[in-house]
Amino acid sequence: MVSLLELAHITEEGVRFKSPHNGTEMLLTPEKSIEIQNSIGADIIMQLDDVVHSSIEGDRLEEAMYRTIRWLDRCIKAHQRPSEQCLFPIVQGGLNSDLRRRCAEELIKRDVGGYAIGGLSGGEAKSDFWRMVKLSTDLLPDDKPRYLMGVGFAVDLVVCVALGCDMFDCVFPTRTARFGCALVKTGQLNLKNATFATDFRPIDPDCPWSCCKDYTRAYLHVLANTEPAACNILTVHNVAYQLRLMRGMRKSIVEDKFPDFVQQFFSDMFPAGVYPDWAVDALNSVNINLR
Amino acid sequence: MGSGRLGHIRLPGRHESSVIETPMCTLFTKVGSAPYLGVEMLKRISNVPEIAAMSLGGLAPHHENVREFGKGLGEFTAIKSSLIFTTLHDASAAVTSGKNDRNGVAVWGKGGKLKLDPSLYVKVQEAFRPDWFQALSDGDTDRGTAKKRLIKSVNNTLDFLDRTLELTQESEVLKDSSLIGVIEGGFDEEERQRSAKETSARPVHGFLIEGFEKGHSAVDLFSVENFSTLLSKTVGCLPEDKPRIMETVWSPLQVLQAFKLGIDVFSSAYPYVLAEKGQAMVADYTIPRQSPSAKLEKEGLADGCLSCSGFIIDLKNKSNFEDFRPVLPGCKCYCCANFTRSYIHHLLNTSELLAYVLLMIHNFHQYFEFFSCLRKSVKEGTLDELQASLEIQNNVRSVHET
Ligand SMILES: [Zn+2]
Ligand SMILES: [Zn+2]
Numbered sequence: 049m050v051s052l053l054e055l056a057h058i059t060e061e062g063v064r065f066k067s068p069h070n071g072t073e074m075l076l077t078p079e080k081s082i083e084i085q086n087s088i089g090a091d092i093i094m095q096l097d098d099v100v101h102s103s104i105e106g107d108r109l110e111e112a113m114y115r116t117i118r119w120l121d122r123c124i125k126a127h128q129r130p131s132e133q134c135l136f137p138i139v140q141g142g143l144n145s146d147l148r149r150r151c152a153e154e155l156i157k158r159d160v161g162g163y164a165i166g167g168l169s170g171g172e173a174k175s176d177f178w179r180m181v182k183l184s185t186d187l188l189p190d191d192k193p194r195y196l197m198g199v200g201f202a203v204d205l206v207v208c209v210a211l212g213c214d215m216f217d218c219v220f221p222t223r224t225a226r227f228g229c230a231l232v233k234t235g236q237l238n239l240k241n242a243t244f245a246t247d248f249r250p251i252d253p254d255c256p257w258s259c260c261k262d263y264t265r266a267y268l269h270v271l272a273n274t275e276p277a278a279c280n281i282l283t284v285h286n287v288a289y290q291l292r293l294m295r296g297m298r299k300s301i302v303e304d305k306f307p308d309f310v311q312q313f314f315s316d317m318f319p320a321g322v323y324p325d326w327a328v329d330a331l332n333s334v335n336i337n338l339r
Numbered sequence: 340m341g342s343g344r345l346g347h348i349r350l351p352g353r354h355e356s357s358v359i360e361t362p363m364c365t366l367f368t369k370v371g372s373a374p375y376l377g378v379e380m381l382k383r384i385s386n387v388p389e390i391a392a393m394s395l396g397g398l399a400p401h402h403e404n405v406r407e408f409g410k411g412l413g414e415f416t417a418i419k420s421s422l423i424f425t426t427l428h429d430a431s432a433a434v435t436s437g438k439n440d441r442n443g444v445a446v447w448g449k450g451g452k453l454k455l456d457p458s459l460y461v462k463v464q465e466a467f468r469p470d471w472f473q474a475l476s477d478g479d480t481d482r483g484t485a486k487k488r489l490i491k492s493v494n495n496t497l498d499f500l501d502r503t504l505e506l507t508q509e510s511e512v513l514k515d516s517s518l519i520g521v522i523e524g525g526f527d528e529e530e531r532q533r534s535a536k537e538t539s540a541r542p543v544h545g546f547l548i549e550g551f552e553k554g555h556s557a558v559d560l561f562s563v564e565n566f567s568t569l570l571s572k573t574v575g576c577l578p579e580d581k582p583r584i585m586e587t588v589w590s591p592l593q594v595l596q597a598f599k600l601g602i603d604v605f606s607s608a609y610p611y612v613l614a615e616k617g618q619a620m621v622a623d624y625t626i627p628r629q630s631p632s633a634k635l636e637k638e639g640l641a642d643g644c645l646s647c648s649g650f651i652i653d654l655k656n657k658s659n660f661e662d663f664r665p666v667l668p669g670c671k672c673y674c675c676a677n678f679t680r681s682y683i684h685h686l687l688n689t690s691e692l693l694a695y696v697l698l699m700i701h702n703f704h705q706y707f708e709f710f711s712c713l714r715k716s717v718k719e720g721t722l723d724e725l726q727a728s729l730e731i732q733n734n735v736r737s738v739h740e741t
Contacts, residue, residue, distance in 0.1 A: 069688065226692075246404050258379035262417040266408060267371070270401050274449045275370045276692055281377040 078122040086128045095123040097138040102170040109142045116140045117154045134161035139184045143176045152187040162193040169198040174326035185212030207330045221286035226279045228272035231289040233316040244269040259285035307336045343598040345717050361603040365390045370397035371416030374611045375696045378417050383673040386707035391421040394429040396448040402466040411468030422470035430586040430608035439477045457502035465512045475499035476521035478549040489525045493534045496523045517544035535576035545582040574601035588612050591709045592729040610702030617655040617687045619666045620705040622732050624712035626721045649732030659684035672704035
C-alpha cells in the first residue's frame with residue numbers, strides 16, 4: 049500500500065483512499081485485496097499490510113506491525129485459490145529489531161509458500177537497512193523464498209543475495225530507464241548528459257540485445273532527451289542487465305564461487321577500490337570479505 | 340480525375356539494387372526513430388516501408404555530432420535497412436508561422452527554433468548523407484494566404500533550390516543523394532503551375548508538393564473547393580518519370596483520392612496521429628470486403644456506439660472497458676494477436692507508454708497493409724471497388740457522428 053499512502057487513511061477495517069482516477073472514496077480491506085488478486089490470478093499474491101515510513105518509530109510502528117499480522121490472518125481466511133496462488137505475508141517492524149523479530153516469528157507460524165520483507169528502502173541509513181534485512185532472513189525458514197520488496201540498485205541486490213534474499217522486482221531498472229538512465233557494470237549512465245553527445249560506443253559492448261547491438265550512446269542521448277522510444281529501448285537494456293546480474297549470481301552459487309562473484313562485482317562497480325562501509329560490513333557478517 | 344499510376348523507384352548510388360514500388364508510404368519517424376518503437380519492435384511489423392522520412396527539427400541541432408560519427412543518419416539512428424529521406428518539417432506537427440524569409444527557413448525541435456539558410460542546410464545534409472533530401476522550401480502558406488505572399492513563397496523556394504544545387508554540385512558526399520524539389524503556391528493555380536514548371540526545369544529527382552496547409556490541420560483537403568482540380572493541374576506540369584510526394588496526414592480514403600490525382604509517395608504520419616489520440620484503424624481494405632470490419636460495422640450500428648466506426652475506433656471510450664476482442668478481429672499484428680481492447684483501454688486510462696507502443700504497432704501494420712492492398716487493387720483493376728468500399732466504411736462513421 050506504499051504508493052497510495054499519501055491519499056490514504058488507515059483503520060483496523062482497511063485502507064480508505066481517494067481513487068486517483070475519479071476521486072471517489074474507496075475502502076480496500078484485506079478481504080477485498082485478496083478478492084481482487086484472486087480474480088487477477090497471479091501466481092504469487094501479497095497480503096495487504098500496514099506499512100509506515102521507515103523513519104516512523106514508537107506506538108504507530110508497533111500498531112502497524114501487529115495490524116499487519118492481524119490482516120495476514122484475514123487475508124489467509126479470505127484466500128479462495130490457495131492451491132493455485134501462493135500468498136506471501138510481509139515482514140514489517142520498521143528499523144526496530146525487536147518489532148521486526150516479533151513480526152517474523154509470528155508470520156512463520158502461518159502456513160504460507162514464501163515471505164516478503166517490507167518497510168525498507170524508504171531512505172533509511174544503509175547500515176540500518178542491511179541489519180534489518182539480515183535479521184529477517186535469519187529468522188525466516190530456509191526452505192521458502194524470501195522476496196525483498198522495493199530493492200533495486202545492483203549493489204543492494206548483490207549484498208542482499210549474500211544476506212539470504214531470493215527474489216526482487218524490476219521497478220528500479222524500468223523506472224530509471226524512463227528517466228534516460230542505463231545500467232552498466234560500473235554503475236549507471238545518465239544518457240541525457242551532454243558528455244554522451246559524441247560517444248559512439250554502445251551502452252555496454254557485452255549486452256547482446258538491440259539496445260547495444262544497434263544503438264550508440266550518442267543517438268540514445270538525442271532520443272532520451274526527446275522521444276518515448278528511448279524509454280522502450282533503455283527499459284529492455286536495464287531489465288536485461290538485471291537478469292544477467294541475477295543469472296550470474298545463481299551460476300556462481302551453483303559453482304560454489306559466490307564470494308568471487310561478489311568480489312568481481314565490487315571491483316567493477318568501484319574501480320578505485322573504495323567500497324561503501326555498509327556493504328563491507330554487511331558482507332563481512334556473512335563471511336564475504338572484500339579486498 | 341485521373342486513375343493513378345503504378346510505378347517503381349530505382350535509387351542511384353549505394354542502393355543501386357533497390358527498386359521500390361509505388362504507390363507507397365515512407366516510414367514516419369520522430370527524431371529518427373519510429374514513434375514509441377525501437378528498431379527491434381519495428382521488426383514485429385510487416386511491410387515496413389523501405390524509405391524512412393526523417394524531419395530535421397529534432398535532428399538538425401545534432402548535425403555536428405552526426406558528422407563526427409561519419410556514417411550518416413541511417414547508421415546513426417539505427418534504421419540501417421531503410422533509405423533515408425530527410426524532410427524539413429515533422430508531418431504530424433503544425434508548422435509555426437512567420438519564421439521564414441528570403442534568407443532561410445526555421446525548423447522546430449524540442450530545443451526550439453533553428454534557422455536554416457542554404458549553406459547551413461547543405462552542411463547539415465552532408466553530415467546526414469540522406470538517400471533523398473527535400474530542398475529547402477518556404478511552405479508556410481495555406482488557403483488564406485494572399486497572392487503576394489504566395490509569389491514570394493514560390494520565389495524563395497526556387498532561390499533556395501538554385502543555391503542548394505550550386506552548393507551540392509561541389510559536394511562529394513552528396514553526389515549519390517537525390518534532391519527533391521518542392522512545389523509551392525498555396526491555392527493559386529497560376530503560382531502552383533509556375534512553381535511546378537520552374538522546379539521541373541531544374542535537375543531534381545522528385546517533387547514534394549506542400550503549402551496547402553500549415554502543417555497538420557484537421558481540414559480534409561478534398562472537401563476544400565478547387566483542391567482536387569488544383570492538385571491535378573499541378574501534377575500535370577510535372578514530368579512522368581519522377582516521383583511525386585505529399586506528406587499530408589491522410590486516411591486511406593484520402594490517400595486513394597490523392598493517388599488517383601497522380602501522387603506516388605505518402606507519409607505514414609496518419610497512424611501516429613491516431614495513436615496519439617488513443618485511436619486505432621479498423622477499416623477493411625480487401626476486395627471484396629471480408630468479415631472483420633464489416634462485422635464491426637454492423638455491431639457499431641447495432642449498439643449505436645459512437646466510438647466504433649468503419650474507419651477508426653476510439654479506445655479511450657468507456658465502451659471498451661469490458662470488450663475482450665482484439666482491436667481488429669482478424670488483424671495479424673502483434674497487438675491484435677496478444678492484447679484486448681479492454682487492456683489497451685486500461686493502459687490508456689493509466690497513461691502507460693505501452694498503450695501507444697501497441698497502437699503504433701497496430702496502426703502502422705494496418706496502414707502499410709493498406710498500401711499493399713492499394714497496389715494490388717491497381718494491378719487487378721479494382722481501384723474503384725476499393726474506393727467505393729472505403730467510402731461506405733467512411734459513411735458508417737458519419738452516421739454515428741451525426
Ligand atoms: Zn543493452
Ligand atoms: Zn492489429
